[in-house]
Amino acid sequence: MENNHAKQSKGSSFFADLTRNQLFIPMAALLLLLVFNLIMDPGFFKITLGYNSAGHPVLSGFLITILDYGSELAILAIGMTLVTAATGGQDISVGAAIAISGSVLLRMLCGTNTRPETLVMPVLLAFVITCVVAMLFGAFNGTLVAVFGIQPMIATLILYTAGRSIAAWVNNNELPIISEPSFAYYGGFIPGCPIPTPFFIAVLCVAVIALVLKFTTLRLYTQAVGINEYSAKLNGLNPVFIKILSFVILGLCVAVVGLIKVSRFSSINYSVIAKDIEMDAILAVALGGNALSGGKFNMTASIIGAYVIQCLTTTLYKFDVQADALPAYKAVVVIALVVLSAPIVREKLAALMPKSGSREVAK
């Protein structure tokens, strides 16, 4: 009988189900932004095929920018989602950690010479070392949070403060420049392919995490620890390990973004690189409708959220909002989006829908 009831309510509460779906808000926001741009200036959607200085074909346009820079955020959102879910807090040292990763990568590639003719070691090897370093910094954050029970934002405040200094110190405060053109492929374009490489890297990362979530129990473990640590422990899980693991995975994401960022300029600016990127990454998670207090998470929603945030940033740039004023405009939009995606508002919205059978279960 209950089945019958469920079937009946399915049709009438289609809209309610739609608004209740976690992907609804980020998708709706994306649609809204795109429609806004369409009305204001369809030029937003223009994509042109041109040639870069090296004579290779490259696509350009606002949508390509979103695809390019949104991919960095999407990669970070993967790690940030896991950290948020497991610890109920966020890592605010992501930008600083990217600076460290980038700096380490350059140091590995250049050695002591800041203007090397040839690279000291293969990029792959340097990248692996960078990953290890970034994961160690992740483990450091994770240990503060999981072992010493410090609030994640406070724990990562340490690295947030110190990270850029550490990054500068790694290269003796010098600014290495890599002249090897192939190094620019990671943050730019692979010759012959007009789509920006970061997008492919993001696709690869998303594929990896999708496989990990499918073929391991990472999702269940992370959620269980995030929702009820005590209970997780009595079910044989090790909450300390799971939390540290989430920070280590974020560390890996940071290393990947570090590679992209450094590759974009073949150099580094310690105080500017990836500045405030942690806020966008956290917003991506929030916009995806994931509770910032941890627990259940939806990875797809976070990743879409990342591109939405980038879409917003790009839209604002397009309308010539000054770089200084950008955060203020962004904040307004973000407040609206986050409030809309709050469970409380979603319940209310769903209740407004005609004949919406709310799915509340009676005691």
Next chain:
Amino acid sequence: MAENIVLQMKNIHKSFPGVRALQGVDFTLRKGEVHALMGENGAGKSTLIKVLTGVYSKDEGQISIEGKEVAIHSPQEAQKNGVSTVYQEITLCPNLSVAENMYIGRLENICQNWKKMNTDADKILQSLDIPAKATQQLSTCSLAVQQMVAIARAVDTDCKVLILDEPTSSLDEQEVEKLFKLMRDLKGRGVGIVFVTHFLDQVYEICDRITVMRDGQLVGEYEIEKLPRVQLVSKMLGKELDDLSDIQGEYSTYEPKEGEAPVFEAEELHSDAGIKPFNFHIKKGEVNGFTGLLGSGRSESVRAIFGADRILGGRVKMNGKPVKIRKPIDAMKNGIAYLPEDRKRDGIVGDLSVRDNILLAQQVLRGFLKPFSKGEADKIADEYIKLLSVKTASADTPIKSLSGGNQQKVILARWLLTHPEYLILDEPTRGIDVGTKVDIQKLVLKLASEGMSVTFISSELDEMLRTCSRLVVMRDGRMVGELSGQDLNQNKVMNTIAGGDK
């Protein structure tokens, strides 16, 4: 008589999608009476109380207090109308002081005279004989004292109707006695008390009248003298209950083979939870129990067996072979399962679905790289939901929206799924209805007859006497006795707990 009535609820209806939680329920409370509200889980008691306290809005019906019809939309409004509630789960803030907890949400001015608040709080605590100081942080009090603070908070407001929703489930007998004394005081002052509990003894000890509900409907209102226990139970269940007292005979006991080593054996085991080193063993197919007052160390002992607290020392053998159990995962790998005492804190993973909650422990045992496929997970979850007749809308429902008894069944399913050799149940029947209680007791005996060893802990002594063949008695973190066979009776157990030879 009409003047005597402090609260009247008439023809209350409340529906949730798919469920008609209340259908035309009437409830009348008179001044100075203790009125038991009885019913199985899901009968609608909680919903009725939530309607009264403004947590839910009613679909239909009237509520009047002292003859005046009132509309209650929030717990604050309920409080203003003189309706105070103490819930089963403690709803105070553990990181605030006792006094702050008593006055939180009731401060009318922006400026607060902290000193006065503390002295006032102390006065109330003293008058109620509650062993806590106003300035003490709440989390440093025992669970029982916290519960009493919650009651003190409710009592202190000018209340005409006091609702106690399972207030005694975490109290030991002396504390229950104190609470009853307090309830009688309040009764003398003319407060009408609604008492929701699953403990039949307590109902008959303190209540004047009983309202019975079943499946969202009113069964009837009775004066206590006119409703013997057996009838009360049968009214709650809607059928004649076979004699509760003898379920042990229904199951054959498992016959251990000669010379078989005990399934579990511990020597000098102790943990950091404040228990003295103890020796313990359990044979295949045996049901034993740990008994003692609250805080005697009965839960801590089984937690030590499972590795739930930090183990400080001791030797442990499974089936005669020495094993090392330092963490829950070690215990699980050795075939031990543990259903914890505090279901909300240690048992359920609230936001996760019923399915994930059932699978969790077995999944952890299978390991990180072997998740259950969707099909397997659905199959197992459905099988166990059916096996234990868990009432849930679907396997996808978050466990937190189930009633207490059904949550407990899910946790039980979780551990049965791991097919343990040795199952530890710590208060599996706390706060759940009579029918489910009997189901669980029967299940325990059935499992034992099939060769599982079970440790069963309960605050209700007669429940343990019904199911266990051996009782370990604890006092102050120490094992003080072991009773079996002829010695298994109420008097003997009480005497051992109290520590007198008299």
